[in-house]
Amino acid sequence: MSRSLKKGPYIDLKxxxxxxxxxxxxxxxxxxxxxxxxxxxxxxxxxxGVHNGKSHVEVLVSEDMVGHRLGEFSPTKKFVRHGGxxxxxxxxxxxASEIAAAKAAKAAPAAPAKKK
Numbered sequence: 001m002s003r004s005l006k007k008g009p010y011i012d013l014k015x016x017x018x019x020x021x022x023x024x025x026x027x028x029x030x031x032x033x034x035x036x037x038x039x040x041x042x043x044x045x046x047x048x049g050v051h052n053g054k055s056h057v058e059v060l061v062s063e064d065m066v067g068h069r070l071g072e073f074s075p076t077k078k079f080v081r082h083g084g085x086x087x088x089x090x091x092x093x094x095x096a097s098e099i100a101a102a103k104a105a106k107a108a109p110a111a112p113a114k115k116k
Contacts, residue, residue, distance in 0.1 A: 009040065009067075011037050011038055011040055015037055018030050019043050024046050029048065029058055030046060030048050032049065032050060034070065035070050038068070038070075041063075050074035
């Protein structure tokens with residue numbers, strides 16, 4: 001849900017203080033647990049370590065991210081692929097074809113250069 005326009009964007013005060021005192025080029029990763037904070041234009045260029053529940057995910061803020069929340073760029077759930085036996089067979093075939101292509105490329109001799 002969007003926040004009321006009369007209230008303005010929510011930015012964690014501690015986080016904003018860290019951004020205002022540092023410089024984007026010299027400061028390292030700014031660790032934060034404030035996933036709900038919106039990204040302000042002053043944050044562009046900074047690298048944030050956004051906590052996802054287990055570890056901090058590094059997020060480099062760009063101009064396209066302004067207005068979004070920090071938590072949007074640090075997923076909390078890890079995708080475990082679908083499939084089972086069929087998926088394994090498909091991956092083995094794909095891997096075998098890649099190996100065969102690499103061997104074929106290696107076996108093909110390079111064309112010798114012509115002398116003038």
